[in-house]
Structures are given as structure tokens and as C-alpha cells.
Amino acid sequence: MGVTFPPEKHHLLSQVLDEVFDGLYGYAMVLSHDRTEAEDLVQETCVRAVQAIESLQPASNVKSWLFTILRNIWLNQLRQRRAAPKIVELDVDESTAELAVEASKDPHALYVSKVEREQVREAIQQLSKEFREIIVLREYGELSYQEIASVLGCPAGTVMSRLGRARSKLRSLLSGSLRTPDRRAKGAVE
Amino acid sequence: MSRCDERTSDILLYLDNALTGQKLEDFRAHLADCSGCWARLEEELALSSLLRETRPLYLAPQALRARVAAVATQRASRSSPASDHSRKTRVQNWTRRWRDVIQRAFSWKPLAAMTLVLVLSLVFIPGAVQRVRAMDYVEAATEIHRSYLDGALPLQCRSHSPEAVTAWFAGKTQFHFQLPAPQSVRNGKAAYWLTGARLVSYKGSPAALVAYETATEKISLLVASSKSAVVAGGEEVRAGGLTFHYRSGANSEVITWTNHGLAYALVSPLTGSPQHSCLVCHQNMADQNLFKH
Numbered sequence A: 001m002g003v004t005f006p007p008e009k010h011h012l013l014s015q016v017l018d019e020v021f022d023g024l025y026g027y028a029m030v031l032s033h034d035r036t037e038a039e040d041l042v043q044e045t046c047v048r049a050v051q052a053i054e055s056l057q058p059a060s061n062v063k064s065w066l067f068t069i070l071r072n073i074w075l076n077q078l079r080q081r082r083a084a085p086k087i088v089e090l091d092v093d094e095s096t097a098e099l100a101v102e103a104s105k106d107p108h109a110l111y112v113s114k115v116e117r118e119q120v121r122e123a124i125q126q127l128s129k130e131f132r133e134i135i136v137l138r139e140y141g142e143l144s145y146q147e148i149a150s151v152l153g154c155p156a157g158t159v160m161s162r163l164g165r166a167r168s169k170l171r172s173l174l175s176g177s178l179r180t181p182d183r184r185a186k187g188a189v190e
Numbered sequence B: 001m002s003r004c005d006e007r008t009s010d011i012l013l014y015l016d017n018a019l020t021g022q023k024l025e026d027f028r029a030h031l032a033d034c035s036g037c038w039a040r041l042e043e044e045l046a047l048s049s050l051l052r053e054t055r056p057l058y059l060a061p062q063a064l065r066a067r068v069a070a071v072a073t074q075r076a077s078r079s080s081p082a083s084d085h086s087r088k089t090r091v092q093n094w095t096r097r098w099r100d101v102i103q104r105a106f107s108w109k110p111l112a113a114m115t116l117v118l119v120l121s122l123v124f125i126p127g128a129v130q131r132v133r134a135m136d137y138v139e140a141a142t143e144i145h146r147s148y149l150d151g152a153l154p155l156q157c158r159s160h161s162p163e164a165v166t167a168w169f170a171g172k173t174q175f176h177f178q179l180p181a182p183q184s185v186r187n188g189k190a191a192y193w194l195t196g197a198r199l200v201s202y203k204g205s206p207a208a209l210v211a212y213e214t215a216t217e218k219i220s221l222l223v224a225s226s227k228s229a230v231v232a233g234g235e236e237v238r239a240g241g242l243t244f245h246y247r248s249g250a251n252s253e254v255i256t257w258t259n260h261g262l263a264y265a266l267v268s269p270l271t272g273s274p275q276h277s278c279l280v281c282h283q284n285m286a287d288q289n290l291f292k293h
Helices: A007-032 A035-055 A062-081 A094-103 A107-111 A114-126 A129-140 A145-152 A156-173 A183-187 B005-015 B021-033 B035-053 B062-076 B084-106 B108-123 B126-150 B162-169 B274-282
Strands: B193-202 B205-213 B218-225 B235-239 B242-248 B253-259 B262-268
Touching: A007 A035, A007 A062, A007 A129, A007 B062, A035 A062, A035 B062, A062 A145, A114 A129, A114 A156, A114 B035, A129 A145, A129 A156, A129 B035, A145 A156, A156 B005, A156 B035, B005 B021, B005 B035, B021 B035, B126 B193, B126 B205, B126 B218, B126 B253, B126 B262, B162 B193, B193 B218
Parallel strands: none
Antiparallel strands: B193 B205, B205 B218, B218 B262, B235 B242, B242 B253, B253 B262
């Protein structure tokens, strides 16, 4: 007798994937520093997720599960290479990266300053591996502290303290680009 | 470690609107007395703002999306034993959601021709263009409302306070908007109340979803910049210097309007005439007469 397959799980997975696709790709880029590797990582993550979605518990967090799969695939690849991760230059030249943003015709992307994005990318690349990961998961993957703790396999308290230190380092690297908050931002704390 | 060093996590929680109750009060009191923490908070706000503006840090290539969509659809169709019906549903789930991606990546030539014909025909009918774009916004609002009801779009900020929700949105959208204070009611009983909010995406830009409830129903309000969201068509009702566009569907009705450069879409399961719909919430308010004509 065939197993009854829950189609709603696939619906949920496809929905979450749609939402976090850029976040997954960004995380893969930050881990691998290589566009081709990043694409392979994302594709492999999606394939494994589709294959494993049946066994996922109903209350599971699909978003953090996807990031965890991607991270595990990356760590396995590193182990197989029997070499420590090394920092190499991104193989995405600036024109390619910017073309990708322009081609999206995304009003938000067009609105954003290319210079600022490039500065932020460079600053993030200068962070240590631990800090890079946590910044990208939090700020670009938009994962909660608990979700990040689940992905990294550490307590939420560690996530918070590490994130605090990572932001501090990033602030100093980006000190020239940071603007004083405008009135609207200040209004949030008044 | 100084007292201020211990405030690092409070600052992060505060930035995420995750500091509540007594802890929030304590933190605010500390901020009022500590210029160092205030300056630190401003720096963190500036960093958060810069990082938000650079999202996404890397944009996934369209070809990758298409490849993944194709592979996922293929795997979904054979990943396990299943009945024909559930397999079909599973594949439909993937193809429906990723259809646009696949079409954009693989079928751009025929699509381009069709689009060109459509564009040329619409160029000469500006009103039609506006109505099509208006339907776009209505459909998006309806779909978002449905996802919210299904639990697929849970609220990211839960509050009955318009001020708190307004503050939560600060810096998160490219437009600034302020939720009005609750209108006074004549018999002291509110017809609806605010329950919270979340960010959603409309045409790739952040838009605001504000959730309300009546005693029996959930209502959502989508707010986007009127640069991307067009409001037109439907049955028009003029009230308070604004023109409301009313559309009724099978399970919900949508009322859209623009004001100060923002487009609003109110989706509710209520049915009836436009005036009746407005009066459901405004029946006991001082402005009720605006909706009675």
C-alpha cells in the first residue's frame, strides 16, 4: 500500500524557498566565495529538501532547516577536500554582479546604491568566518536568533553575543559609509 | 564589565522590537541617562539601515531559479510512492509557484512577442492599463490576505497600539506612514481593533500588511507606494475627500484607495454594498455620516 503523500508540505516548501532563495544564495556566496559553487550549493540544498520534506516534522521550521541543509552540504564538501577553508577572491566580477541586480528590474534593488552594496560586500568579506556567517544569516537571511542557533548548533545566547561583536566589527569597517539616523529612525526610539 | 557592556543584547533586542514589558521600561530609563548607550543605539540603527538597503546582498541568478524549479518539480513527481492525485497535487504546487520563473528563463521569446502585442494594445488604452495594474494590486492584496488567514504569513509585530506598529515599520519600508489613532466610538465599544503587522513583498519592494479584527472576522490592510500600486476601477464611493474603489469577490471584498502617495487595499470577508462595508467599522464613529450616502 502506497504512503499517502502530504501535498501541503511541498506547498509550504515551495513557498518558503521562494521567499528565502536570495538569502540562501547570499549565504552560499559568503561561505564559498565562488559563484559556481554557490549555485551548486543552492541547487543541492533544494534537491535534498524536496527529497527529505516527507520526513520533516509538522512543527519544524522550514526556513532554518533549509539554511542548515546548505551549511551541512558545505561542511561535508570541506571535509571531503581535506583542507581548511581558504579565503579566495570572488570570481564574480563587479560588472557581472551589478548586471544581475540591474537585470532583475527590482525597484528596491535599483533604489539601492551600488556603491553601498559593494562596500558592504567588501566589509563582510573582511570579517572572520564566524562573524560573516552570523551577519549574513541575521541581516540577509533574516533568521531569528533561535533559528540561527539551530543552524549553527549553538545556544541562542552565543548567537546574540557573537552577533553583537560581529556588528561592532562591521560598524568599524563601514564607519565611512554609516549615516547618522534620520528623524524617522530616531522616532522609533522616542 | 560595565553596565553599558551588559546592554549590548538589550540594544539588539530593542532594534528587533523584541524588548518588552519591564525590560523595555528599564532600557528606556537607562537610555535617558546614558549618552554612551544612546550613541551606540544610533550607530546600530545606522548600521541596520545600511544593511537593509543593501538587501539582497547577492541576487540569485534567474537561470539558477529556473534550474532549481525544474529539478524540484521533477523530484517532487517521483520522490516517493503516492497516489496519482497526491502526486499531481504535489507537482502542481511546484509548477504553480515557480511557473513564472520557468517561463522567464526558458520561454522569453514567445512571451516577448505576446507581451509586445499586449503592450501595444494597451498603449492606446491608458484607462485599460490603469485598470489592469489596479487589478494587480487587488489580486496581490487578496492573495496576501489569504496567506495571512492560512498562517503562511504570520504577524511579525503583535500590538493593539497604532503607535507601536507605526514605530515597528520605521525604516523597514521605503515610504513612511503612520497608523491613525483609534477613532472614538459613541457607545464605548470598538467595532474593530488592531492586532499587529508584518512586512510583505509587493513587486519586489517591501510593503506593509496591517491586521485588524472584528468580533467575528479578520481584516487586512495592504499599504504600498502608489508609484508601484495603482488604484482604479470597481464601484466608486467618495467619502471624506477620498475615492474608494470597491470590488467584491467570491469570498472577500477589497476596498482600495490612495492618499498622500500611498495605495491602500483593505481586504475582508464581509459582503454587502460598499456603504454597508464601510459602516461595519465606522458605524459608531463620529465620521459615520460620510458613508451613509
